[in-house]
Amino acid sequence: MKPEDKKLKIGVLGCGVISQAAHLEACTRANNVELHAICDVAHDLLESMSNKYSPKRTYDDYDAMLADPEVEAVIIGIADQFHVPMAKKAISAGKHVLVEKPLGVTIEECEELEQAVRRSNLVLQVGNMKRFDPGILYAQRFIQEEMGEMLALKAWYCDSIYRYEMTDNVMPVIVSSQHAKKPKGNPKLDRQRYYLMTHGSHLIDTAMFLGGEMMSVQAWHTHKFGAHNWLCTIEYASGVVGQLDLTVPVRMDWHEGFQVYGEHGSVIAKTYNPWLFKASDVEVFSSKDGLTRKPLGADAHFYKLQLEGFADTILHGAPMIGATVHDGVHNMRALVAIARSVETGGKIKLADVSGAV
Ligand SMILES: NC(=O)c1ccc[n+]([C@@H]2O[C@H](COP(=O)([O-])OP(=O)(O)OC[C@H]3O[C@@H](n4cnc5c(N)ncnc54)[C@H](O)[C@@H]3O)[C@@H](O)[C@H]2O)c1
Numbered sequence: 001m002k003p004e005d006k007k008l009k010i011g012v013l014g015c016g017v018i019s020q021a022a023h024l025e026a027c028t029r030a031n032n033v034e035l036h037a038i039c040d041v042a043h044d045l046l047e048s049m050s051n052k053y054s055p056k057r058t059y060d061d062y063d064a065m066l067a068d069p070e071v072e073a074v075i076i077g078i079a080d081q082f083h084v085p086m087a088k089k090a091i092s093a094g095k096h097v098l099v100e101k102p103l104g105v106t107i108e109e110c111e112e113l114e115q116a117v118r119r120s121n122l123v124l125q126v127g128n129m130k131r132f133d134p135g136i137l138y139a140q141r142f143i144q145e146e147m148g149e150m151l152a153l154k155a156w157y158c159d160s161i162y163r164y165e166m167t168d169n170v171m172p173v174i175v176s177s178q179h180a181k182k183p184k185g186n187p188k189l190d191r192q193r194y195y196l197m198t199h200g201s202h203l204i205d206t207a208m209f210l211g212g213e214m215m216s217v218q219a220w221h222t223h224k225f226g227a228h229n230w231l232c233t234i235e236y237a238s239g240v241v242g243q244l245d246l247t248v249p250v251r252m253d254w255h256e257g258f259q260v261y262g263e264h265g266s267v268i269a270k271t272y273n274p275w276l277f278k279a280s281d282v283e284v285f286s287s288k289d290g291l292t293r294k295p296l297g298a299d300a301h302f303y304k305l306q307l308e309g310f311a312d313t314i315l316h317g318a319p320m321i322g323a324t325v326h327d328g329v330h331n332m333r334a335l336v337a338i339a340r341s342v343e344t345g346g347k348i349k350l351a352d353v354s355g356a357v
Pocket residue numbers: 013014015016017018019039040041042045060061062077078079080082100101102127128129179180181182198274
């Protein structure tokens with residue numbers, strides 16, 4: 001796409017895995033942003049990423065980056081436990097925020113952030129980049145504009161046991177540092193919690209993007225031979241009942257997608273491992289013309305597209321496609337509700353939950 005004249009000046013917080021694999025390159029490729037600054041406490045990472053991406057400024061101190069008047073928006077690409085405190089600082093400093101998913105680690109901290117965003121005139125978008133998968137976006141628009149009433153929605157996200165073999169071949173070689181700032185303990189050791197948070201937040205967001213807000217959840221969790229499976233029945237606010245399947249890892253290829261049945265049509269989607277940057281294969285059948293459509297979605301750099309969408313909202317007031325701070329809070333509620341339902345064996349209303357997964 002043609003570069004725009006006015007570009008949003010971005011500061012990226014964190015030069016770790018997700019910034020190296022997605023955000024820094026997205027800043028370079030997006031037509032409406034400029035990578036103005038990068039920040040990391042780890043000097044070796046900062047230097048290495050500065051050499052590769054040539055930002056105008058580098059910072060080893062986040063407060064100093066926020067004090068840079070040229071920084072208009074920040075991308076927060078750091079561990080989940082730091083998302084909310086760093087996003088609140090950015091909002092206080094008058095900067096727009098694109099923060100990685102999940103929004104935070106407790107419902108209460110996410111709600112505090114939501115209040116802070118509401119009091120500001122700033123945009124906060126959560127990094128649920130699958131909304132910018134052209135296939136998923138096409139499906140969402142068909143559902144909104146043509147499909148009529150929804151009957152049911154099934155969605156699944158099953159990470160492959162071969163994920164790293166596959167992604168190592170296509171992701172850039174990641175530079176790591178002993179000086180990187182990490183949360184206390186190792187939150188990734190509790191696999192049940194970690195998988196639900198990190199993968200479940202994608203599945204919930206896709207389901208919400210297609211089906212709207214959720215009212216209640218009943219979930220079952222099984223753990224065998226190192227694999228975790230959550231099967232959930234969801235009641236949506238619209239009255240629709242749906243199912244979610246989160247499985248990590250499956251003994252097969254990456255397996256993700258959804259099926260939606262509606263009044264005037266239906267949708268079937270197959271989503272690929274995100275690091276392949278390939279749009280979901282989507283089949284939309286419309287009973288209005290009796291035809292099946294299969295959009296191509298040639299440009300599927302989800303991380304670039306989410307950044308362009310974010311900048312477009314800020315620069316031109318374009319409607320937000322990405323997940324809002326409210327969506328991020330709702331997503332946290334859904335994740336906590338799934339965890340509580342597994343513990344209690346009962347149906348849990350999202351409005352009734354508090355705390356963390
Ligand atoms: N959207 C996706 O597809 C996707 C994929 C992978 C990871 N993620 C998300 O990305 C986030 C980050 O994951 P990661 O694996 O890149 O983390 P990471 O730990 O590899 O990198 C974070 C970097 O930020 C730096 N940092 C942290 N706090 C800082 C501070 N206050 N000041 C300066 N530097 C600071 C650290 O030194 C580190 O280098 C997580 O929330 C994860 O869920 C999203």
